[in-house]
Amino acid sequence: MAINATGALLDLCVLAVTARGDAYGYALTQGVKKALDVSESTMYPVMRRLQTQRYLETYDTPHDGRNRRYYRLTDAGQQTLDALSAEWEDFKKRVDGILKGGDAA
Amino acid sequence: MTKREFLDKLRRRLRALPRDEIDAAVSYYDEYISDAGDEAEAIAQLGSPLEVAGLIAAGAAAGIGAGGEGASSGEKRGGARTAAIAVLSVFALPVGLPLAISLAAAAFSTVLAALTVFVSLGAVSAALILGGVASALIGSLAMLRDFALGLAVSGEGLVMFGAGWLLLRALAWLWKRGAVSAARAIGTSILKKANKLKERS
Numbered sequence A: 001m002a003i004n005a006t007g008a009l010l011d012l013c014v015l016a017v018t019a020r021g022d023a024y025g026y027a028l029t030q031g032v033k034k035a036l037d038v039s040e041s042t043m044y045p046v047m048r049r050l051q052t053q054r055y056l057e058t059y060d061t062p063h064d065g066r067n068r069r070y071y072r073l074t075d076a077g078q079q080t081l082d083a084l085s086a087e088w089e090d091f092k093k094r095v096d097g098i099l100k101g102g103d104a105a
Numbered sequence B: 001m002t003k004r005e006f007l008d009k010l011r012r013r014l015r016a017l018p019r020d021e022i023d024a025a026v027s028y029y030d031e032y033i034s035d036a037g038d039e040a041e042a043i044a045q046l047g048s049p050l051e052v053a054g055l056i057a058a059g060a061a062a063g064i065g066a067g068g069e070g071a072s073s074g075e076k077r078g079g080a081r082t083a084a085i086a087v088l089s090v091f092a093l094p095v096g097l098p099l100a101i102s103l104a105a106a107a108f109s110t111v112l113a114a115l116t117v118f119v120s121l122g123a124v125s126a127a128l129i130l131g132g133v134a135s136a137l138i139g140s141l142a143m144l145r146d147f148a149l150g151l152a153v154s155g156e157g158l159v160m161f162g163a164g165w166l167l168l169r170a171l172a173w174l175w176k177r178g179a180v181s182a183a184r185a186i187g188t189s190i191l192k193k194a195n196k197l198k199e200r201s
Helices: A007-019 A023-031 A040-052 A075-099 B003-013 B019-036 B040-046 B049-066 B073-091 B096-142 B145-201
Strands: A056-063 A068-071
Touching: A007 A040, A007 A056, A007 A075, A023 A040, A023 A068, A023 B019, A040 A056, A040 B019, A040 B040, A040 B049, A068 B019, A068 B145, A075 B019, B003 B040, B003 B049, B003 B145, B019 B049, B019 B073, B049 B073, B049 B096, B096 B145
Parallel strands: none
Antiparallel strands: A056 A068
8 A cells, every 4th residue: 555654553553453352463463464554574663662661561372382472452552542543533534624625624 | 594594693683682672572573473374475574684673673772762761861871872782783794704804815815925935936946956957067068178167167056056956955844844734724724714604694
């Protein structure tokens, strides 16, 4: 897709995917890639940062004789998700306003 | 590239990061590649270990640089410095290779210089021997016409021959003792260096 996802939009999508259920690295990446054209290797730093900001927390479960690290949305993460979602709605409205030729506020 | 190779290279690139950052990143990509199913395909999509390491270090740098909540400004400054070093170190070339190349070049030119001196001394001794033989022959012929002059010339020729012969013997002795063992020592040290580098990269 032509619209690049950086910063807040990427955070929003990662938080939104975890809001639908705890996810491990690969599944989380695939979930975000459904909407955004991000490279696989940009995902880890984002997840790591959200983790240090305490928006995500991790826990390990055994899987196939190895470890699998799951990411879970925290309360603070949920609040950030709500705030970013509201901003996204606002952003969408303003872009649509320009596209549909109405009076863009 | 296998998963093992990818992860090893990644770990090496990240060496300047804090231990827990390295372990977290490496185990993340270990899991990620296993979960992807097709190992080779997943590794190809991730990009080179260098690129992946660069992104991790830059991300960690932003995190460390910010210092987290409640970090003092001193801690932040120290953290920012660590972070900058970590990012730079990802892209730093190992210093061993250029160093080994210049050492090898220096050793090679030393050997070449020694060899040149050796060869020219050899040429001197050959010239003395040949010149000596010629003078001795011409001198003995000249003795038929002018005995004293002929004797002097052939004597001079014998002296030249003797000097050339001594020089040749000395060179042969040096070759046996010095040059061969020196060349062998230099050769094995270069080979050792090369092997070490091959293991590292």
